[in-house]
Amino acid sequence: MLKFVLLVNKQGQTRLSQYYEYTPVEERVVTEADIVRKCLARGEELCSFMEYKNYKIVYRRYASLYFIIGVDSSENELSLMEFIHCVVETFDRYFESVCELDIMFNLDKAHMILDEMIANGNITETNRSRVLAPVGVLDKSK
Numbered sequence: 290m291l292k293f294v295l296l297v298n299k300q301g302q303t304r305l306s307q308y309y310e311y312t313p314v315e316e317r318v319v320t321e322a323d324i325v326r327k328c329l330a331r332g333e334e335l336c337s338f339m340e341y342k343n344y345k346i347v348y349r350r351y352a353s354l355y356f357i358i359g360v361d362s363s364e365n366e367l368s369l370m371e372f373i374h375c376v377v378e379t380f381d382r383y384f385e386s387v388c389e390l391d392i393m394f395n396l397d398k399a400h401m402i403l404d405e406m407i408a409n410g411n412i413t414e415t416n417r418s419r420v421l422a423p424v425g426v427l428d429k430s431k
Contacts (some may be wrong), residue, residue, distance in 0.1 A: 290364070290425055292344060292408040294403060295357040301325045301352060304354070304392045307403050309410030328355055337364045368396050372412055375419045379406070379417045396421060 293312075296305040302323055312320070324341055325351065328348050331339070339346045344359040347369040379402055380387035384395070392399050405420040412416045414420055 290361050291359075291407060291412070292361065292410065294361040295321060295325070295355075296363075296399075297325050297355045297357060298389050299329070299353050299355075302331055304389060305396065305399055305403075307400065309407070316355070324357060324359070325355075328357060337370065347373070351376075351377050356391070362395070372415070375415050375417075376403070376406065379420050382417055383421055401427075 291309050293309065294305070295303060301322075303325070306317070306321065308317065320342075324344075324346055324412055326417050327339065327341065328346070337348050340358070343361075343363060345361055345362050345366070346357060347364075347366050348355055348357040349370060350356075350365045358369055358373065359413065360369060377387065380391070380399070383398070383402060384391040402420060405423060406414050
C-alpha cells in the first residue's frame, strides 16, 4: 500500500505531496525533509530504493523533479518504478512535456490526476486515457 507520493525539485523543495494515511503535520515535515535529503544525496550509480523507518522508499528522477513514493515493506519496488514512469507519462500527455512549473501552476490538476490513479493508497488505474478523461471534461467545461 502506498503511504505517500512526493514531487520534489533538485533544490529539495516539495512541489506536490499526497498522503494516504493520517500523519501529523509536524511528523510529515520532518519525514519529508529526511527522505528528500537522503534521495538528493544518493548518487546516480546507487539503486533507487531505500529503507526509511517503517517505509520502503522508491524514487526516480526526471529532469529537475524527483518522484518519490513511500510504501509499506510488502510492495514490489520494480512495479513502483513502472508506476512512477506511468505517472510521468500521464503528466507528459496532459501538460505536453511536463516540467516543474506545470506542477506548480496546475497543482489542482496534478492532484486530480494522482487521485484518478491512486485511491486510498492503492493503485487503481494506469490507463492514461481513462485517467485523463475526467480532467479533459473539466477543461472543456471552462
